Amino acid sequence: MIRIQQVKLELNHTKEDMFKVIEKTLRVSSHEIIAVEIVKKSIDARKKSEIKYVYTIDVEVKEPSEIIKRTKNKHVSIAKKDFYQFPDPGINQMKSRPVIVGSGPAGLFCGLMLAKAGYAPILIERGESVEKRKITVDNFWDGESLNSESNVQFGEGGAGTFSDGKLNTLVKDPTGRNRKVLEIFVKAGAPEEILYINKPHIGTDILVDVVKNIRNKILEYGGDIYFDTCMKDLLIKDGKVSGVELKNHERILTDLVILAIGHSARDTFQMLSQKPLIEMTSKAFAIGVRIEHPQSLINNSQYGVKFHEILPNASYKLATTLENKRGVYSFCMCPGGYVVNASSEPKRLAVNGMSYHSRNSQNANSAIIVTVTPEDFEYQGPLAGMEYQQRLEEAAYLAGEGRIPIQLFGDFCNNKSSTTFGDFDTCIKGNWKFSDLNQIIPKTVADSLKMGIMQFEHNIKGFSKEDAILSGVESRTSSPVRIPRDTFFESKVKGLYPCGEGAGYAGGIMSAAMDGLKVAEAIAKKYKKYYNS
Template sequence: MIRISQLKLGVNHTKEDLLVKVSKLLRIPVAGMTSYEIIKQSVDARKKDAIRFIYTIDIETKDEESIVHRVKDANVTLAVKKEYQFPQCGTEALANRPVIVGSGPAGLFCAIMLARSGYRPLILERGEDVDKRQQSVDGFWNGGLLNPNSNVQFGEGGAGTFSDGKLNTLVKDPVMRNRKVLELFVEFGADPSILYVNKPHIGTDVLSKIVKNMREEIIRLGGEVRFNSLVTDILMKDGNISGVMVNEREEIPVDTLILAIGHSARDTFHVLERRGVPMEAKAFAVGLRIQHPQEEINRSQYGKDAPEVLGAGDYKLTHQCKSGRGIYTFCMCPGGYVVNASSEEGRLAVNGMSYHKRDGENANSALIVTVTPDDFGDDSPLAGIAYQRKLEEAAYQLGKGNIPIQLYGDFKNNCKSGTFGDVKPALKGGYEFTNMREILPDYISESIIEGVEAFEGKIRGFRRKDAILAGVESRTSSPVRITRDEAFESRIRGIYPCGEGAGYAGGITSAAMDGLKVAEAIASRYKSFSF
């Protein structure tokens, strides 16, 4: 196989243009290529009047070694295709099937791999299936009551179901777990382009269909998925897991428990603390969401007449503040919405969400500032949760139960907003004009202002006075880490902390990859039930 890197074409090129360019580079006819596969596609927008796609492509043809030798180009090399390998089943016997708590990316991907190897996993999900969950969330956004167990944070698909559905990750991937995750997404309904585009995304509307398809496959393979099943206690015997209590009344025997509980499962963290499961507080980040017109972001990133094929522009910005704290944009949602992402009564949190087409009028992203256990005022493993709750309670009170919003110019001047400017809100849920300086500690507010002013140097118009802020963004990642050893197991034998809630991931893809890691650990140790 021949790998070609740094292959550049205009953004409006055709498939034939691509093949002709490869043909000329390798000096072989197009008909001489047995097959080709796009490995990566990225955008070079440094010259706004000459934006290009940059490709990495694998080609199969005859006499590959001689072709590479003849071409003598550093970007043309021989390559061997690497594929993900799931381990052979182990030899220890399981008395009970593995139980997975949570059906977010970590839980679902762990379950699908175990199900395909004959382990018949049981998923316990506190929330509703994705269709009923959508109804509950829509009802809440339209003024109805919050369902504490089925909302933007909890339910089939996890918190990622109501997000932009980004699939990029910075996790190193020598064994091809990232690729396997993307392949599974495609298998269950995602567009195949996610296998090669530089910043793949799915969108909340498509992701909801994918998680349902994954659930049906798990069930077809002998697994089980139970909704409205909150784990209210864990049972132990001789220092090992022995069972779980569901909904305070049903006991299920367990010898292998995967805790893929998500970063907002605060009641479950308290159960684990009470039962002596080792945990520690960890750093995370908090702040606000900011909205700009998407057209303004497109113009900044791609120029005045951006080709439609590029879609909605995005950005990722960072700044080191004078105080030493870092501020950065997070979970940027092109053409998206700011949503009420609350999961507890009397507390309010926001998140960003985009549909697959990303065709909304506004872009939004979180402006978040790093906080560490030193900021929490307590050395408890759950001190970060208390820190989050304090901010969310203040946001709920200030917004009278609605999303607190404020124009950036008023935030900077420390005064309450009363009307919108030219930027119109794109929100899911009611809103209330406020002064959000009353919610945040000064060190967060000051960092946000310094960051927005600095980001103006990278995206013109970023600090516009009528940009809309919404808060509070407090669920960026888990404030807790459930400790585990090199075999992915807790000190409480039989418990496998997994994914973002356990403190080992930071998004959909990395959580799914961690689900694969835990499935590998269980499969390499235990016999399956089917093989």
């Protein structure tokens, strides 16, 4: 298989155009080409007058080495692929079925791999199945009361289900886990293009069905999933896991527990912190606001006027370090998206960004956030960051009187509450209220946000426009704690496997799913398959 990089084609190119370039580059005729696979597709918009699609393409031909010698092209080489291989079973006897706590990306993918390999996992999820959860979340956004057990944060699919469904990751992975996760998503109903586009995403509307299809595969392979089932206690005996106790005092006895609880399971963090044998540490994360602009402004900046109508809605990624040494950056950018009420606790309010697959709302939104460290928290301790988040969310709830507090950027800079919109309206899921975000966010962070947004004007003209819409508080960017684990993925409590974003080992759908695979691999390497006699 030959790999061709830097294949540039016009935006309106055809399949025939692509084959002509392949034939010319490799100096072969069409009948010599056996198969073609797109490996990567991106947009080169560096020259606004000459925007093109850029491809990496694998081509199957006879005698590839001879063709490479003949072409003498630095962009042509033998294709190297990373193939994922799940490990063979270990030698230790598994005495009981493993229990996975949480069915976000980490829990679902860990459960899928273990079930497929014959380990019959039991997944317990405090929230509802994804179909019921979607109805509950939509009703909340329409004004019904918050369900603190099933919401944007809790329920099958995890917090990522009600986000943009972005699948990009900065994790370098020669093991093929990244590709494996994408392939599983495609088999479960995600668009095939996520296998090769530069910034893949699925969208909330499609993710609901994808998550349900992954669940059905887990059940088909011999796993079980229990919804509306919250772990209230982790049972430990002689330094080892012995089971979990549920909210109805029922117990599931097991010597293997995978903690895939997500970054918002604060009651679970509280319970775990009271276990002397479980180590927990406070960690840095980031807080800030959502910022909305007209999507047309972002498109024109990224693409120029000539091409913006025939390209997908544009995204951006921004970062700067200020003179005060604070880093300010964009996070979870949602082209054509919505700001959503992402609360999970009574009288506390948090926001997030979400898009559907089409990304066709009028606004672009992104978190603009500032890193905070344990030195910023009021006191030290494993839950200091969590309580810092809670105080911010309580302030946001009060400022908005239970609704999402929003403010125009110009008013934010002038420390006054907004009273009306400027040239465009907000795209929000949930009730909102004009407020003053300076009353919510610590002054050092607020000042950093103001300076950072002003600096981003150099990257995107109009970014710091006075009527850009801010909403707060963006506080759930990542877990505020880490639960240490060894090289075999176990904590100091034997049989306890901290996993995914909640344990501090991931930062999004892809990295969480890949961590779920890692933990499943570690268990498989150690234990024989489980057979229920």
